[in-house]
Amino acid sequence: MSFNIPGGSGMTSARTRARLVERLRGSGIADEAVLAVIGEVPRHVFVDEALSHRAYDDVSLPIGYNQTISQPYIVARMTELVLGWAGRGRILEIGTGCGYQTTVLAQFYKTVYSIERIGGLAKGTRERLAELGVRNVRLRHGDGSRGQPDAAPFDAIMITAAAPIVPELLVDQLAVGGRLVFPVGVEDQELRMIERLADGYAETRLEKVRFVPLLPGVA
Numbered sequence: 001m002s003f004n005i006p007g008g009s010g011m012t013s014a015r016t017r018a019r020l021v022e023r024l025r026g027s028g029i030a031d032e033a034v035l036a037v038i039g040e041v042p043r044h045v046f047v048d049e050a051l052s053h054r055a056y057d058d059v060s061l062p063i064g065y066n067q068t069i070s071q072p073y074i075v076a077r078m079t080e081l082v083l084g085w086a087g088r089g090r091i092l093e094i095g096t097g098c099g100y101q102t103t104v105l106a107q108f109y110k111t112v113y114s115i116e117r118i119g120g121l122a123k124g125t126r127e128r129l130a131e132l133g134v135r136n137v138r139l140r141h142g143d144g145s146r147g148q149p150d151a152a153p154f155d156a157i158m159i160t161a162a163a164p165i166v167p168e169l170l171v172d173q174l175a176v177g178g179r180l181v182f183p184v185g186v187e188d189q190e191l192r193m194i195e196r197l198a199d200g201y202a203e204t205r206l207e208k209v210r211f212v213p214l215l216p217g218v219a
């Protein structure tokens with residue numbers, strides 16, 4: 001794994017990132033491969049320069065358009081969950097935002113399909129990923145709430161915005177064994193995982209979370 005990091009300020013220092021990794025370990029993230037990737041991806045490149053001093057704090061931060069970059073803990077947690085299934089071919093991410101989670105996923109999967117509804121974010125993120133040298137991402141500007149049937153089946157689907165109800169139709173786009181990980185709810189949200197089994201589905205309810213809403217249409 002290597003990234004072309006523009007600027008090369010002190011924020012890129014291995015020590016700053018190592019502190020974040022230690023914090024995530026303390027919060028219960030146990031997958032060493034996930035921790036190693038968090039320790040390598042330059043999160044400061046995904047936020048505005050004015051916020052780069054907070055880029056390695058375990059917090060979500062604004063990225064414009066009323067959206068946020070997810071908290072590193074939740075990125076690590078959701079990544080750990082999808083990686084619990086062995087398939088490493090295709091993953092679909094709904095809600096690209098600034099592309100931080102996308103970049104983490106791109107270190108594990110052959111191809112990441114990612115959909116973002118806000119045109120300005122999709123454009124900026126496409127440029128950022130190209131600059132970083134992340135090449136195995138197919139980024140689309142569109143409404144991801146119906147998934148991407150023409151690229152299915154996926155080994156995993158991750159939604160990084162909260163749907164008001166369980167997005168059942170996406171489950172059909174999973175390979176057998178594949179996992180859908182998503183936040184659900186409006187005010188009170190929780191993380192859930194649905195696994196597609198040979199003869200049905202298994203749903204697991206996980207921790208309370210706080211995400212921006214999954215919205216219909218494009219902007």
Ligand code: SAH
Nearest residue numbers: 069070095097100101116117144160214215
């Ligand atoms: N994955 C990001 C988190 C982005 S926040 C990270 O790494 O930090 C969630 C994103 O989902 C926002 O950019 C929002 O515009 C987008 N979004 C919301 N509804 C959507 C939809 N229906 N289709 C695609 N993207 C959507």
